[in-house]
Amino acid sequence: VPLDLTRPLASVTLTGPTGTLLAEAAPAGAAVARGLLAGAGLLASEQLGLAEWCLTETVRHTRERHQFNRPVGSFQALKHRMAQLWLEVVSARAAARNAADALATGSPDAPLAVAVAQAHCSRTAVHAAEECVQLHGGIGMTWEHPAHLYLKRAKADALVYGTAGRHQETVAELMELPAP
Structure with missing residues (x-):
């Protein structure tokens, strides 16, 4: 059973x-x-879209939900x-777009751009999905609202092409940074 x-x-x-042997x-x-x-680079764009949806939905919900007459x-x-999450989403957008551009243009920096995008967008x-569930309160984990589905997708996506930590290791290797 998948997550x-x-x-x-x-x-x-x-x-x-x-x-038939296709290639050596x-x-x-x-x-x-x-x-x-390419898959990891495209996944960064999916993760960006997921984070943007979660932020937009959370802002909408917190505007409509009233407590103490406010x-x-x-x-x-x-x-x-939400402001902190917005900053993270803006940074993720820059990283995902950079990765997509590097892949589309065949840039020699594509491996670095994709590793940075995956490390950040993942x-x-x-985080955006967790905040969405938490700020929606109890309904965020019910079948009446899709927030929990976005959290499950985000968690599954975080493992598909390697963890964020593995992509950070890739960045360190590509930039020839010594391991601690």
Whole structure:
């Protein structure tokens, strides 16, 4: 059973398969690496969209929800949380767009741009989804609201092409920074 129910898993059973060699090990490995790099770069854009939806939905909800005869979003503590999240989303947008541009133009810096985007967008998507669930209160974890689905998607996306920590290690390797 997958964490993200919107992405079902499948089992494939091959019986007596025959095949044709398409490429030798080195070119095949390079093609797979390029595909994984493109996938990670595209996933950063999905994570950005997820974070943007969560922020927009949270702001909308806190404007409409009233407590003590005031909109919940007018409380200073919640304003600060949403402002911090907005800053993270803006930074994630810059990282995701940079990665997409680097991939589209075939830039030699694409591996670095994708690693930076994944390291940042992954954490931003999870944080945005967590804040969305928390600031929606009890309804955020019910089937009546999709916030919990976005949290599950963000958590699953954070693992697909490697964790944020693994992408940070990649940035360190590409920039020739010594490990602590």
